[in-house]
Amino acid sequence: MKISLLTLLAIIMGVTLLCSEAFASSTMISVHRFKELEQKVNELGLEDLPNTLVVMDDDDTLTMMGCQGQTGANTCQYLGGPAWFSWQSGLAKDSPYCVANSFEDLLKISSLLLAINDMVYTEHDVPTVLNSLTGSKVNLIVLTARGPSNSSATARQFADLPVTGPEHMNFLELIRHNSLIGNKSQIHSIASPFMPCDEGKAKSVSYQQGIMYVAGQNKGEMLKCLLNSTESSSIKHIFFIDDTLENVKDVHAAFEDSKKYNVIAIHYMALEAHKKALTKGPMAETYQNNAKGRWDKIKKTLDLELENPALP
Template identity: 50%
Template sequence: MKSVAIAFISAVILSGCAASGAKHATLSSVASFSEMETKIAQWGDAAMPNTLIVMDDDDTLTMMDCPVQSDPEQCQYIGGPAWYAWQSSILNDPTNPYRVAKTSDDLLSISALLLGMNNMPYTDPDIPKVLSDLTEKGARLLVLTARGNSNVSATESQFTNLAVAQKDFLSFVKDNALLGTQSRIASIAGPVIPAACPAHIPVTYQQGVMYVSGQNKGDMLKCLMAITNVNNVRNIVFLDDTAANVQDVYKAFENSKNLNVLALHYTRLEAHKNALTQPAASSLPDNKYQMKANARWRALKSMMDQELLRPNLPASN
């Protein structure tokens, strides 16, 4: 009888929470956009007009091209986040033959240069259909990228060269984006640090894309929501290939009383990234992907050194 009573009380409590619209945050992972769509489906189609889908860019939406993962000749890493993470890890090692820069600023400059020179395909062929289906049901979109203010032009160019729902991806995001409470459009004059925002670097919100310069994505999402039209947002889905970013968003909203937050770690490219960053540094000469990335960079740098009259490129090592 006691167990029956406890079960009855628990059911009443849960029923009361549902009736009062109690919200919560959840951590999970997916390996595809279709898996994300399946998880979102738990809320039902009626919830979609109250749902905001927030997505990272690099290695979540887009990636440096790699048609055949098993063939280093056809897999470009330079300029991508795995390459940047690898280069950051060897930045202070003057003995490493693969190091492309001596300082973080030089590495950022090289990364920005490479971003501006590349188009990037989708990480998942299902992305256009999934996002088209969700927005047709009323969901809104936000791209929340760690890229900085200097990467706006490169990002917009890359997004313009991707197709979705008979539009370019940039237009598609803009048409389904949050609007500024003052601007009434999917952009806010900036770069800007919103009031009471813990940003130490100004951020940019342009055509539905927020550029946060590597700052905490949980904090930055809250900052943007404070200055955009989110009055009817009840559900947030956050998707990012970096686990730390997923944790940051989860922590930022875990005590929210007004929102359902689903923070998802996107694992589709884990093996792809590990192929470059593993094995350990002591085995660098044996990593064929690092060898090819190094060869690509040296060939590119050599061409620019030869053909540009005043190249602004840092010396390696």
């Protein structure tokens, strides 16, 4: 039996498509050092790196509030960080440590603290790792739960962070120059804020300079939305890294049945002990008192020196 050339080509293409779809998958792993992310990505091989997207959380994954060695009781600032926010969210309103009378007020205080703080890298080699990956044409985006209202503070913090090598002036440039381009904008941003792909979502999101700002939404669904809104047709492999396990689970679940992407959702655990120390262990009371003392001084100064301080 003779098979025409067109038929043979169709069979080959069909088998190739089936193999590629069968290969698509979603996997969850954990790492204790940011350097491990680079190792996992490089396992793909050089030829696949330009088709790879690394998606990163910000707070306690890329950056954190200043904390020398993550151990100093007097130099480690929990105030304004994720562990502090989580702790405050669970406090009774009559607790002497509680800084806000409502969740909305806590969000306002958190935004104020972000606006007046610079950040440090969670690990000193974060920019080195990302420089190395982008040197191999890996794409980057940041997916943060800070919300669109904190985009200016975040951009300023990133712009103040140094990077290694002469290619980029600062961390913000490193992210922006290697991020996805909007479908309609042709720049590394989308006109923002905008409603996510599911019109039923109550909160708007933002994508500016390679950073997507969400506010309480499922990060897996928001990532899928961003991929649909950007020039991502070449992306085949996605590495998502976040210090919050629930976000890792959400991304894994969102892409579990994907036939287009191979996704590795990574739980970043380098700061686990640091975060738990605020509420558990022998130093918890000291850390809590220090956080309270810092806030009391800030609030007192604002009340004394400003006619109408932006305090809830």
